Amino acid sequence: MTHSLNAAVIGLGSMGWGAAISLLRAGVPTTGVDIASQVLQRFQAEGGRSASTPAEAAAEADVIFVFVVNADQTEQVLFGPNGAVANARAGTVFLLCVTMPPSASIALCDRLTASGMQPIDAPVSGGSVKALAGEMSIMASGDPKAFERAAPALEAITSKVFRLGNTPGMASQVKMINQLLAGVHIAATAEALTLGAKIGIDLQQLYDVICECAGSSWMFENRGAHIVAGDYTPHSAVDIFVKDLGIVASEAEEAGCRTPLTTASLALFHQASAAGFGREDDSAVAKVLAASANVSLPGVSTAEKS
């Protein structure tokens, strides 16, 4: 199947790569942009086109996905030197698939609209495996006409689109609240399993029972399994939550809201990052608690605990 639609993906990290490959698989001609030339070569080998700048990629695109790391990078690839917007045709749909402060997403979407573009505020989730399978989830808000135009591309990369209103901003707000809960639940999982280990409970049995009880959470089931197995291969890294809970904390402060659990969790992620675990799986926040309690967790060496 081929589409009349041309897509571009700016940023071929784990999520952007998965999106770009899923677009190719669905027959959508797709141009990739990344600062790493090896990644672009790999993408060409998969049948994609590569561009050296966002501006070059934007020239022929009808739909442009932005998969960079944060709001600053998003602004650069859109409006900076060789940015996409100056070279894009009027009416091009821009999907901002970046977890950033809602206020930043709203401001960038407003600038896109003022430049004659059609923005969709579209933070994603699901991890790299789902991204590669074309099954990420997107929370999205924007003009229905933009959704209509982008529909074949969205269908190619997602298993679920949460439509959250016609005005950009709402999606990033809901995503931020989701990250608050996700980050706190990871920290809670670490705290619970570390205390369990310290008082001598068998972690596998503890995990199995809690998964069936009212203390469970999506993150307990998912990340708890990593801690019990002692496997800190990064699916999503500690530093992602340093960023995402940092966004929650600053936006909450701005709004005049107390967020004591976010504050406590963010401190743990900061400590884990400072201890050298920033690129490990986010469940490595447990290593900080284990070290301070002098308790052994599966797969954690003594050196890491010091």
Next chain:
Amino acid sequence: MTHSLNAAVIGLGSMGWGAAISLLRAGVPTTGVDIASQVLQRFQAEGGRSASTPAEAAAEADVIFVFVVNADQTEQVLFGPNGAVANARAGTVFLLCVTMPPSASIALCDRLTASGMQPIDAPVSGGSVKALAGEMSIMASGDPKAFERAAPALEAITSKVFRLGNTPGMASQVKMINQLLAGVHIAATAEALTLGAKIGIDLQQLYDVICECAGSSWMFENRGAHIVAGDYTPHSAVDIFVKDLGIVASEAEEAGCRTPLTTASLALFHQASAAGFGREDDSAVAKVLAASANVSLPGVSTAEKS
């Protein structure tokens, strides 16, 4: 169906009442004990027998369930004046269905064993509705012979028994870890929904989306619905978590474990209790955060927020 087994239930609060009624429904002759005489009259009207003291109830019982509030009350009804143990036959099975510090449960079970009784450490969960339906969950550890003897009674009141080893203590330990997670997740739910309301997100939509995302938890789904509906009818009260997270905090301190999320959550439950919400649903912890952020939550009057 009738059983040769005679049961007693000490403490006819919401969980104990549900257990006692479920025992009657299953044909197990059951004696109830409570300090409230109206409750005993209601129990007689349902076909139960009543006793005025634990000692009186213990005389004919093969299996005795203890459903009082905490470790001190448990000690009183077992070993205090008119306590059950002095009057019980050797080999009577005692199920301690109370959430208490694991160290206290172990000590009480040891004393029961020393008195010739068969103790099962058996904290329960599930709430009053499930209790009444004979569908509570029990985490239980103790001698297999005690389980065998109590089987018809356990079957009458539970839908799920988690067997956690042959020595009392393990069940209370796992229950404590479950309560850590449950309490933190309730506080996180309150924090997330309050921030969501403050930045203007529609709470029903936020709730519906998060329930399908990685930020969800059993408590978010359950208690989040209470906050969105503005319904603080107590299913489980704020003061229960003042107690249960207090147990976690003190046992963790004893063990030399940092529990920053427990600490932050316990502070919120204390604040909610001090503000007069101790007997409301535990989700009323959100009222404390809403008041400090000056944000309206559904069903919360201005007076409550001041």
